[in-house]
Amino acid sequence: MLAGTMALTVRELKKWIRTPPLVFTALFQPLVWLALFGNAFNPTNLVPNISIPGVNLDTIRQSILTQTFGGAPNYITYLTGGILCLILMFNAAFSGMSIVFDRRFSILNALLAAPIPRTSIFLSRVLSSVVKGMIQAIVIFGLALVIPNGLRLAPGFNGLDLLGVFSVMFLLAFGFASMFTAISIRIAK
Amino acid sequence: MKAVNDISFSVNEGELFGFLGPNGAGKTTTIKMLTTLASITQGRATIAGHDVSKNPDAVRKSIGIVQQDLTVDDELTGTENIMLAASLYHVPRAAAKKRAEELLGLVELKDAASRLVRTYSGGMRKRLQLIVGLIHQPRLLFLDEPTLGLDIQTRTVMWDHIKALNKEQKMTIFMTTHYLEEADSLCDRIAIIDHGKIEVSGSPQELKAKLGGEVLELDVADGGNLLGFFSSLPGVKDLKQKGTTYRIKLPGAETALPGIFEEVSRRGLKIGRISFDKPSLDQVFLEVTGRSLRDAEAGSEDSMKARFTGMRSR
Numbered sequence: 001m002l003a004g005t006m007a008l009t010v011r012e013l014k015k016w017i018r019t020p021p022l023v024f025t026a027l028f029q030p031l032v033w034l035a036l037f038g039n040a041f042n043p044t045n046l047v048p049n050i051s052i053p054g055v056n057l058d059t060i061r062q063s064i065l066t067q068t069f070g071g072a073p074n075y076i077t078y079l080t081g082g083i084l085c086l087i088l089m090f091n092a093a094f095s096g097m098s099i100v101f102d103r104r105f106s107i108l109n110a111l112l113a114a115p116i117p118r119t120s121i122f123l124s125r126v127l128s129s130v131v132k133g134m135i136q137a138i139v140i141f142g143l144a145l146v147i148p149n150g151l152r153l154a155p156g157f158n159g160l161d162l163l164g165v166f167s168v169m170f171l172l173a174f175g176f177a178s179m180f181t182a183i184s185i186r187i188a189k
Numbered sequence: 190m191k192a193v194n195d196i197s198f199s200v201n202e203g204e205l206f207g208f209l210g211p212n213g214a215g216k217t218t219t220i221k222m223l224t225t226l227a228s229i230t231q232g233r234a235t236i237a238g239h240d241v242s243k244n245p246d247a248v249r250k251s252i253g254i255v256q257q258d259l260t261v262d263d264e265l266t267g268t269e270n271i272m273l274a275a276s277l278y279h280v281p282r283a284a285a286k287k288r289a290e291e292l293l294g295l296v297e298l299k300d301a302a303s304r305l306v307r308t309y310s311g312g313m314r315k316r317l318q319l320i321v322g323l324i325h326q327p328r329l330l331f332l333d334e335p336t337l338g339l340d341i342q343t344r345t346v347m348w349d350h351i352k353a354l355n356k357e358q359k360m361t362i363f364m365t366t367h368y369l370e371e372a373d374s375l376c377d378r379i380a381i382i383d384h385g386k387i388e389v390s391g392s393p394q395e396l397k398a399k400l401g402g403e404v405l406e407l408d409v410a411d412g413g414n415l416l417g418f419f420s421s422l423p424g425v426k427d428l429k430q431k432g433t434t435y436r437i438k439l440p441g442a443e444t445a446l447p448g449i450f451e452e453v454s455r456r457g458l459k460i461g462r463i464s465f466d467k468p469s470l471d472q473v474f475l476e477v478t479g480r481s482l483r484d485a486e487a488g489s490e491d492s493m494k495a496r497f498t499g500m501r502s503r
């Protein structure tokens with residue numbers, strides 16, 4: 001079971017890495033979202049950059065964030081979580097589609113006749129999708145941290161918290177991937 | 190729609206069995222049912238002692254299959270395709286590597302082995318697919334038109350290899366083909382299927398013998414009546430005379446010929462011309478299945494696939 005699943009997962013990932021445009025869009029797209037939405041939708045930009053005596057505009061900006069965005073220190077910090085979820089979902093949808101192609105090219109038939117549990121065919125799709133998703137998520141997480149006025153972690157954020165964040169992302173990726181793979185198997189039939 | 194209807198046959202262990210039939214006869218469908226890829230709606234099939242419908246996992250463990258459609262992965266290299274199959278069929282890595290080398294050499298794909306299959310020609314893909322199917326050594330191997338689209342050289346090599354697998358490794362082989370000389374020289378036994386039904390089965394020799402033997406045509410110079418003599422030959426059929434030309438159907442004509450020559454010269458006659466037609470599997474095939482062409486729809490999925498591939502690579 002494991003050997004078959006691994007071999008098939010590796011196959012999927014190899015094919016992905018060999019198609020640079022796929023990898024490029026996968027990493028570039030979320031970066032654009034981060035940069036574009038991070039600025040364009042940033043509500044604190046609505047507060048003009050002027051000085052009114054006796055009024056501290058920064059306090060206003062801060063209170064916008066506190067009230068609307070659950071106390072995130074800046075807008076990108078709030079946005080990053082959402083973008084990570086979207087990335088995981090889009091990636092899963094896209095990977096799931098590949099099963100439709102496989103069936104048409106009768107490759108799936110070759111797998112179905114092999115002495116491996118059918119679960120491992122399904123599982124390999126899900127796993128490869130999860131790996132792709134997690135790679136994208138990690139890159140986005142890192143980028144969000146380094147861009148100016150980017151993601152700011154809460155004080156006292158430690159390795160365990162980081163592990164928690166990634167565990168949640170992993171579960172999310174796994175859930176989305178399973179869902180979309182199941183859907184595309186239905187479609188392919 | 191019924192692609193295969195009420196067929197019944199058995200293949201013995203160690204046998205090389207040929208499954209012949211016109212396009213759309215139901216050969217591939219039969220293989221799909223036997224290899225657990227299509228479900229059997231009625232009846233029962235047993236492979237290596239396992240019921241195909243009830244115990245598909247056990248069946249998959251004991252078989253190998255080379256499908257008619259291309260099943261190699263375009264976006265992997267030749268070697269990667271082989272190694273993937275090796276891990277799916279639980280062949281240990283080291284053994285698989287060694288065997289992959291051998292097989293690649295056999296079909297002369299060594300130089301192309303590390304190239305993406307996308308860059309292969311049609312015949313190269315087919316060759317690769319064949320050896321991918323041979324990487325594990327199953328007890329029972331299904332080959333669906335294994336030599337379709339291969340050049341004569343490769344086909345000859347594949348014949349030898351298939352024969353060797355069968356004879357030396359005692360592998361039972363079930364193959365379909367449209368090349369009847371291939372079936373004739375390879376198969377121990379064949380069955381001809383048409384419209385989803387098995388029409389005849391038996392060894393190539395038996396089937397050819399059913400045609401009634403070789404067709405012999407003799408021109409005997411300056412006449413003489415040989416009708417009586419010819420009709421006295423054992424097993425003779427369809428005796429015809431037209432002027433000085435005699436036409437007979439004679440089983441075992443090869444061994445009867447010397448006797449005929451002797452008799453003719455004993456009577457002081459001379460043979461002007463002689464022609465000798467051995468019965469071929471082609472004749473058997475045409476006799477059994479008729480001469481009309483089969484539904485064009487049989488090839489439609491392939492052409493759709495070709496269009497799709499074209500579309501994708503554009």
Ligand SMILES: Nc1ncnc2c1ncn2[C@@H]1O[C@H](COP(=O)(O)OP(=O)(O)OP(=O)(O)O)[C@@H](O)[C@H]1O
Binds near residue numbers: 191210215217257
């Ligand atoms: N997926 C399918 N859906 C509907 N009909 C099918 C399908 N596959 C095959 N058929 C039909 O079943 C019949 C038998 O097809 P099959 O592929 O078994 O023929 P074959 O003997 O392998 O022919 P060929 O020599 O052309 O490969 C054909 O009439 C074909 O049109």
Ligand SMILES: [Mg+2]
Binds near residue numbers: 216218257333
């Ligand atoms: Mg066929």
